[in-house]
Each structure stands twice: as C-alpha cells, then as structure tokens.
Amino acid sequence: MELRHLQHFVAVAEEQHFTRAAERLMVSQSGLSASIRALERELQAPLFVRTTRRVTLTEAGKALLTEAERILAQVGAAHDAVAAVRGVVRGTLSLGTEQCIAGVCVAKLLAAFRRRHPDVEIRLRQAGSGALAEEVAAGRLALAFAVTTRADTPQLRCLPLASEPMTVLCHPAHRLAGEGAVTPEDLGGEAFVDFHPDWGPRRTTDAAFSAAGVHRMVTLEVNDVHSLLDLVQEGLGIAVVPRHFSHKREASSLAALPLKGAGETSYDTVAMLPPPEATSPAARALVRLLDDPAVGSGQGLSRA
Secondary structure (H helix, E strand, O other), X not given: OOHHHXXXXXXXXXXXXXXXXXXXXXXXXXXXXXXXXXXXXXXXXXXEEEOOOOEEEOHHHHHHHHHHHHHHHHHHHHHHHHHHHOOOOOEEEEEEXXXXXXXXXXXXXXXXXXXXXXXXXXXXEEOOHHXXXXXXXXXXXXXXXXXXXXXXXXXEEEEEEEEEOEEEEEOOOOOOOOOOOEOHHHHOOOEEEXXXXXXXXXXXXXXXXXXXXXXXXEEXXXXXXXXXXXXXXXOOOEEEEXXXXXXXXXXXXXXXXXXXXXXXXXXEEEEEEOOHHHOOHHHHHHHHHOOOOOOOOOOOOOOO
C-alpha cells in the first residue's frame, strides 16, 4: 500500500466525485481511478459505490477512511518534526474551537502564532465539543479548545484551561431579576434559550439540571452567543451560561444570577490534543503560547 493511494482515496471520499478529486490532486482522472482500483484489489473490498453523479463510501470505505486520515496526519507530523529539529516550524495547523471559549482568546492566540511562525498555514473549524473531540482523536485536527466531554483516552488528552460557575441571565423585568443566587428548582417551568445539544454550555447546563432532578424546556435553540443574548434581551426566555458571557456588552442590561444548589456545575474548558508522540510541532508551539496571559490561561501548559 502506497501513501499516494491513501491520499487519492481520502480526496475522493471528501469530494464524493472522481473528477473534482482529480482536479484537486492535479492528476489525471484515469490515473486516480487506477489508484483506487489498486487499493481495492489490495484490500479485497470495494471502497466506493459509484454512480454517474457521485460516489459514496461502502462500509469498508468508511472503516478505511478513519485510519487513512490518521496515517496521513502522522506522516505529515513526521515531516514537520524533522523540520522542527532544524528550528523550523512549518506545515499546516488544523484546529477547532467552540465559540467564546473560556481561558483563551483564540483570535489573539492565532495572531501571535502567525507572527512567530509565518510559514505555518492555519486552518480553523468551529463546532461543538463532542464533534471536536472526535476530530482530534481521529487525527483530523491537531488540537481543539472545547469543554470537557470525557476522560483522557489513548487517542485524546485534555489540558485544563479554565473553570468557572454557570450564571442565569434574564430580562430585567423578569420575576427573578433582583434576586440573589437561584437553584434549578427555582427555574422549573421557565422557557429557556440555549445552544444545540453538542455545544459545551448546553452540555454543562443539561448536566446541572439532570443532577438536580429538574426537567427544563428549551424552546429556542441557537448556534451563536449573540443570538442567545438578543432573545433573552427581548424577554423570550432565560439562559444558563458560563459566567464570562454575562460580561459581554450585549448582556450589560440583563440580570445575572449565580446558579447554586444541587445542580451547581462548573464550566470546565480544556485544550484537547492527541497523545504526546502524535502531537505536531505546530500544535506544541501553539500550546506554549497559552502560557502568555495576554492570549491564554497562563497556567503553564507547555508540558504539552
């Protein structure tokens, strides 16, 4: 099995089209097709279901895709590691993040990284914590900033960034405005504005209410912080969010109440990385920058 066969396979899987994959790889379509057939012969299994409009992965193809992506990522990391020995950090840094993550200013971090390592191409993806954990474990992302979703595994380790309490936001005319700390029991029957289930704040809030044995109704689901704050500002529901959300300009007129009681749960953010031996030099360089309080948590994460 040759690396180029795996590169060709991944390109076809991602493009779901032989012509587009050939154009992306700058190879002939006949050569690409021959490469895929050679791979299928070696593995003794069809990898794609071909139609006139698109190609889709077979079950064997799906199984191979995860391993092929990991192998190619490791090969790229090997090249980068050799360059790093010569004092050069290069290649591509693919990372993911949840939005408004506590413990790191992603924009400032990436700007500082680019100034120090201009030869590295930066690719950024925003998604929920569960999806990001899977991407890092599969080798498709070099690292991610997210909310803790599970304990360390052989494919994934988590370095703490920050921990903060959850806060209830409501319209200043809401019945709870002006109160002190509230518990999940105090919020029974309220309409909630929240993120989709895979986002870290939603996961944390769901865990808090589950621990307290309180059912809550999320009537409005959004994908971004600004929409959430706008909806609360219009009195369409209340929201349970990490404390730093309440410091945003859009939340300045909202009532902010600490969430206490049996459902008290901390919002714990982490840097997700592969095992040390699989962590790329570019990812290591980025994590070292987190020691700078101006862009990161300043908690000494350079052990990555």
